[in-house]
Amino acid sequence: MTARCVIRIDATESPAVRVGDSVRKGQNLCAGTKLGVSYVSPIDGVVQEVRFDPAQHEFVISVSPEKE
Amino acid sequence: MTKSRRALTVTTAAVTIVVLLSSILSAASGVDYPNPKTDANDISFYRPPARDRSYPATPSRVRNVILLIGDGMGLSQVMLARMKAMGAEGKLNMQLLPVHGLIRTHSADKLVTDSAAAGTALACGVKTKNGMIGMAPDETPYCSILEAAQDKGMATGLVATSTISHATPASFGSHVKSRKMEPQIAEQLIGNRINVLFAGGRKYFLPQSNADSGRKDDRDLIVEAEEAGYTVIETTNQLRWVHGPRVLGLFQLDGLTTFAPEPMLAEMTKKAITLLDETATDSRKYGQGFFLMVEGSQIDWACHANDAANCVRQTLLFDEAVRAAVDFALADGRTLVVVTADHETGGLTIPDGDLKGDEIKVHWSTKGHSAAPVPVYAIGPRSDLFGGVYDNTEIPQRIATALGIKAFPQARK
Numbered sequence: 001m002t003a004r005c006v007i008r009i010d011a012t013e014s015p016a017v018r019v020g021d022s023v024r025k026g027q028n029l030c031a032g033t034k035l036g037v038s039y040v041s042p043i044d045g046v047v048q049e050v051r052f053d054p055a056q057h058e059f060v061i062s063v064s065p066e067k068e
Numbered sequence: 069m070t071k072s073r074r075a076l077t078v079t080t081a082a083v084t085i086v087v088l089l090s091s092i093l094s095a096a097s098g099v100d101y102p103n104p105k106t107d108a109n110d111i112s113f114y115r116p117p118a119r120d121r122s123y124p125a126t127p128s129r130v131r132n133v134i135l136l137i138g139d140g141m142g143l144s145q146v147m148l149a150r151m152k153a154m155g156a157e158g159k160l161n162m163q164l165l166p167v168h169g170l171i172r173t174h175s176a177d178k179l180v181t182d183s184a185a186a187g188t189a190l191a192c193g194v195k196t197k198n199g200m201i202g203m204a205p206d207e208t209p210y211c212s213i214l215e216a217a218q219d220k221g222m223a224t225g226l227v228a229t230s231t232i233s234h235a236t237p238a239s240f241g242s243h244v245k246s247r248k249m250e251p252q253i254a255e256q257l258i259g260n261r262i263n264v265l266f267a268g269g270r271k272y273f274l275p276q277s278n279a280d281s282g283r284k285d286d287r288d289l290i291v292e293a294e295e296a297g298y299t300v301i302e303t304t305n306q307l308r309w310v311h312g313p314r315v316l317g318l319f320q321l322d323g324l325t326t327f328a329p330e331p332m333l334a335e336m337t338k339k340a341i342t343l344l345d346e347t348a349t350d351s352r353k354y355g356q357g358f359f360l361m362v363e364g365s366q367i368d369w370a371c372h373a374n375d376a377a378n379c380v381r382q383t384l385l386f387d388e389a390v391r392a393a394v395d396f397a398l399a400d401g402r403t404l405v406v407v408t409a410d411h412e413t414g415g416l417t418i419p420d421g422d423l424k425g426d427e428i429k430v431h432w433s434t435k436g437h438s439a440a441p442v443p444v445y446a447i448g449p450r451s452d453l454f455g456g457v458y459d460n461t462e463i464p465q466r467i468a469t470a471l472g473i474k475a476f477p478q479a480r481k
Contacts, residue, residue, distance in 0.1 A: 011372050012182040012198060014436035031434065032180075052435075054369040055231070055322050056248070057183070059435070 004048065009039045009059045011052060017061065021047045029061055106327050108377045113332070114384040115391075116154050122166045123394060128449045130470045131357035131402035132348070133217070134341070134393040135463075136162075137190060137236055138386045139183060140368030142412030142440050148376065149383035151418070151425035160384075161391040162407045162443075167451045169444035171460045173411045176205050179439045183368065184247040186410035187239030189460040191361075193468070193477035201235065201253065202243035209243035209480040213464035214262070216473050217359035223263045223313070223347040224358065225340045229324045229333055229385075230365035231269025232257060236410060240361050243480065251283045258293050263313055263354070264343050266336040267365075268320035270302070280321050290316075304331045307339055313347045313354070326366060326385060334388035337362050341396050357402070362389050371414035374432040379416070397448050404449055404470055408463060409442035 007029055009015060014031040017023060023041040030039040041063050049062035138145070150160050175185035176195040188196045188203070192210035196203060203209045214224045226237040233242075233250035242256035254272040257265060271282035273289035290300055298314040301307055307317055319330050326333070337360075344358035364386030370378035390407055397403035415433030422428070444463070446454035450470035454463075461477075468476035 010182065010198075011435075012180060012437045014434040032436070052369070052372045054366070054372075057235070059372075 004062060004064045005042050005045070007039055007041070007061045007063065008053075008056070009061065010037075011057045011059055013039075013059075015050050015059050015061060017047045017050065019047055019050055022066070023047060023063060108375070108381050111153060111381055111384055114153050114388065116158060117161050117164055117391075119164065122164050123398065123447050128401055130404045130449045132222075132345070132359070132397075132400065132404070133357075133467055133471065134360045134362065134397065134403060134405045135190075135213075135467065136337075136362045136364070136386070136390055136393060136405070136407045137187075138364045138367050138383065138407070138409045139230075139236055140371045140411065140413030140437070141364065141383060141386070141409035142416060142438070142442055144416040144418055145367060145371065145379055145383050145412070146443060148416065148418060148428065148430065149380045149387065151421065151428050152380045153384055153425070155425045156423040160387045161394060162387055162445045165394070165405070165407065165445040165447040165451075167444075167446040167455045169446075169455050170441045170457045171408060171444055171463065172441050172458075173460050174439065180437050181411050182247075182437065183235035183410050184239065186460060187236040190236075190408070190410060190463050191239040193461045193464040195461060199246055199248075201238050201245075201247055201249075202240075203245070204479075207245060211476070211478050211480045212240045213467050213473075213476070214240040214359055214361065215260070215480070216468060216476055217471065218260075218262075220471065220473060221354060221356035222359050222471075223344045223351070223354035225264030225344050225360040226257070226262060226267070226363075227264070227333070227336045227340050227360065227389075228267040228363040228365045229326055229382075230267060230363070231272065231323055232265050232267035232318065233269050233272050234267075234323070234365060236363045236365065237267065237361065251285070254289055255287070258289055258296060258298070258316070261296065261314070263347055263358075264315050264317075264340045264360070266307075266315075266317040266319070266331075266340055268318065268322055268324045270318035271321040273318060282321075304329055304335070307331050307335070310339075311343065311346070313351060315343055323365065323369075326382065332388065333362070333364060333385050334392045337389040337392045338396075341393065345396075345400075360393075362393070364389065367409075368413045371416065371432075372435055374414055374435060376428075376430045379414075394447060402449060404451060404467070405447050406451075406454055406463065406467065407443075407445040408460075410460075412438045412440040412442055414438070415440070
């Protein structure tokens with residue numbers, strides 16, 4: 001079984017997903033292209049958490065496998 | 069500075085806030101934000117200005133400079149705070165300053181900047197890539213206006229509500245390839261002998277043997293700071309009583325909570341001004357005045373969470389620090405105060421509301437940063453340099469002009 005994945009996005013950018021969204025492997029998790037870096041989901045799954053981490057100035061997106 | 073640029077600065081036109089009609093109240097953000105320990109809606113600490121006319125201009129030679137930066141503070145953040153504190157007719161302290169301007173904020177390679185590239189522009193007068201601190205895109209370190217002031221014989225200080233090694237304060241006293249190198253930034257801040265450092269971020273000063281450490285080596289920067297002549301403090305009570313030419317105040321392991329028992333930003337600002345003014349008066353080495361940068365770090369954090377109440381609170385906390393700086397400048401007569409921001413966060417607009425400010429509707433277009441221009445407010449000798457519409461790199465260039473520093477910007481030797 002695939003483990004839960006955590007993706008960190010520089011907070012200059014905005015997340016494109018919300019808690020409860022279903023995402024596909026390779027789907028862009030980032031709303032724009034401000035950073036020139038693509039942040040994609042490494043698995044098919046459901047977004048469990050979208051949290052701002054002020055210390056790192058990053059959004060933390062947690063994705064669980066569809067059948068955890 | 070070119071003649072044409074200087075001509076622009078003479079203007080002291082008021083900034084017009086354009087409120088875009090957009091969708092009504094922002095939807096639930098879907099972002100978990102660390103909850104403050106007390107009520108973010110409580111803004112009872114804020115004292116509206118007793119006057120509604122602009123502060124007077126004070127022409128004379130510049131001895132001291134206080135630069136205040138609201139992280140993430142665009143025009144709408146200022147307007148929202150003003151509306152909630154005083155209604156449509158009110159003005160924040162920063163809006164009472166006689167000179168107004170606007171700056172553009174793009175970084176060297178992106179339309180939308182981060183705080184590292186914007187901090188570097190505001191500190192060093194050069195554009196760099198997002199994430200880089202105190203250096204050009206080719207990794208050449210550039211002298212910051214704080215370091216140039218030090219070279220001129222001025223006492224210097226940094227105050228923030230983030231960690232002291234966070235991007236904005238870091239840009240004034242360190243030079244690293246990535247903003248994430250906070251342990252190295254902490255080393256450089258102490259190594260640069262900046263007289264006053266007040267913020268959070270104690271974990272980056274503790275050796276890895278300490279359970280609270282954020283370092284991966286055995287260096288104890290607290291001990292190193294004491295050996296370099298710093299008095300190290302951790303509490304508000306210590307802040308009230310401390311004196312000396314070098315003071316390191318680290319009031320949290322990480323960023324500040326901005327709630328008691330920590331010192332408020334205005335209290336740290338007042339104390340930093342007192343210490344720096346004493347040092348500049350008493351010390352031959354620092355006899356040329358002082359330079360102080362104060363950051364309201366958490367306006368940005370509130371806006372990343374699309375949290376309007378905390379955005380208001382953080383902006384008003386910042387405005388109280390502006391009041392402290394302006395009170396000193398008006399009494400001193402030789403102090404230039406410049407208030408600005410590094411970028412706007414949240415794409416905030418105010419599509420509707422009532423004149424009293426009780427029912428303000430807000431709309432956030434992003435959880436990240438935006439490319440919106442940000443305001444500049446100034447008072448004091450040579451504040452005329454800060455009017456107009458210009459680039460963020462010109463802020464430290466104009467401060468250098470006001471201080472008679474000719475070689476700026478310049479690569480660091």
